[in-house]
Amino acid sequence: MPTIAVTGAASGIGAAVCAQLENEGHTLIRVDRANADVNADLSTPEGRQQAVQATLEQCGGSLDAVVACAGVGVTAPSVGLIVGVNYFGVAEYLEGLETALKASGRGKAVIIGSVAGSHQVAAPHAMAEAMLDNDEAKAREIADDSGEPHTAYAASKYAVTVYGRRKAVEWSRQGMRLNIIAPGAVETPLHQASIDDPRFGEAVRNFVAPMGRAGTPDEIASATSFLLSDQASFISGSVLFVDGGMDAMVRARQF
Numbered sequence: 001m002p003t004i005a006v007t008g009a010a011s012g013i014g015a016a017v018c019a020q021l022e023n024e025g026h027t028l029i030r031v032d033r034a035n036a037d038v039n040a041d042l043s044t045p046e047g048r049q050q051a052v053q054a055t056l057e058q059c060g061g062s063l064d065a066v067v068a069c070a071g072v073g074v075t076a077p078s079v080g081l082i083v084g085v086n087y088f089g090v091a092e093y094l095e096g097l098e099t100a101l102k103a104s105g106r107g108k109a110v111i112i113g114s115v116a117g118s119h120q121v122a123a124p125h126a127m128a129e130a131m132l133d134n135d136e137a138k139a140r141e142i143a144d145d146s147g148e149p150h151t152a153y154a155a156s157k158y159a160v161t162v163y164g165r166r167k168a169v170e171w172s173r174q175g176m177r178l179n180i181i182a183p184g185a186v187e188t189p190l191h192q193a194s195i196d197d198p199r200f201g202e203a204v205r206n207f208v209a210p211m212g213r214a215g216t217p218d219e220i221a222s223a224t225s226f227l228l229s230d231q232a233s234f235i236s237g238s239v240l241f242v243d244g245g246m247d248a249m250v251r252a253r254q255f
C-alpha cells in the first residue's frame with residue numbers, strides 16, 4: 001500500500017489525517033517532535049535534515065505522498081518560531097523528499113495552510129518575501145522584531161501557499177501533484193490555545209464562519225484524503241478552503 005509521511009501527526013489535524021489514511025489502508029510515517037515514528041524538530045535546519053533522513057530510511061527511498069501539517073499558532077513561544085515551523089519546516093522537509101516522491105512514480109503532497117494566508121497583512125510583508133527568498137535568518141529577525149505573532153502567522157501561511165503553488169507547477173510537469181488546504185477555525189489544541197490567550201481570545205471567538213461553528217479535524221482529514229486520491233487526479237496547485245464559508249464571506253471577489 002502507498003506510504004505517506006504526515007508531519008504534525010501527534011495532535012489535532014495531523015492526528016485525524018493519520019487516522020483516516022490508516023483506515024483507508026495506507027502505510028504511515030508519522031513525524032512530530034515526540035510520540036511519532038520520526039521524532040524531530042522541524043523548527044531547525046538540523047531537525048529538518050534529521051526528519052528527512054529518518055523518513056527516507058523508513059520509506060526505503062520511495063514515498064507516495066507527504067502531508068505537511070506541523071505548525072504552530074499565535075501562542076508560540078517566539079514569533080520567529082512561527083516562521084521556522086510553518087514555512088521552513090514545510091519547504092525544507094518537502095524539498096528533502098522530492099527525489100523519493102519522484103521515485104514512487106505518483107508523488108503527491110498536501111500542505112495545510114490557513115485562511116489566515118489570505119489576510120491583507122500577509123502578502124506584501126517583508127517577512128513573507130524573506131521566506132520566499134529562502135532567507136530564514138532574515139525572516140526570523142523581521143518576525144522577532146515585529147513582536148506580532150498574528151502577522152507572522154498570516155505571513156508564514158501566505159508564503160507557504162505561494163511556495164506550494166510554485167512547486168505544483170514544477171511537479172505537475174513531472175506527473176506529481178501538490179495542493180494546499182486552507183482551513184478556517186478547527187477545534188484543536190492550537191485553536192483552543194488562541195481562544196484562551198488574552199491577547200487573541202476575543203478576535204478568535206469573533207472570527208465565526210457563516211456556518212456558525214468551527215470545523216473538526218476529521219473534516220480537514222477528509223479533504224486531505226480526497227486531494228491525495230485518484231478522484232483528484234487533475235487537481236494540482238489549488239488552494240482548497242475548508243472553512244465553513246469564511247473565505248467566501250470575506251473575499252467574495254477574489255478566487
Ligand code: NAI
Pocket residue numbers: 007008009010011012013014031032033034040041042043044069070071072073085089112113114115182183184185186187188189190191
Ligand atoms: P496542533 O497543535 O493540534 O498540532 C500541531 C502539531 O504540530 C503538534 O503535534 C505539534 O507537536 C507539531 N509541531 C509543532 N511544532 C513542531 C516542530 N517544531 N517540529 C515537529 N512538529 C511540530 O495544531 P492543529 O490545529 O492540528 O494544526 C495543524 C496545522 O493546521 C497547522 O499548520 C496549523 O497552522 C493549521 N491550521 C489550524 C487551524 C485551526 O484552527 N486549528 C486553522 C488553520 C490552519
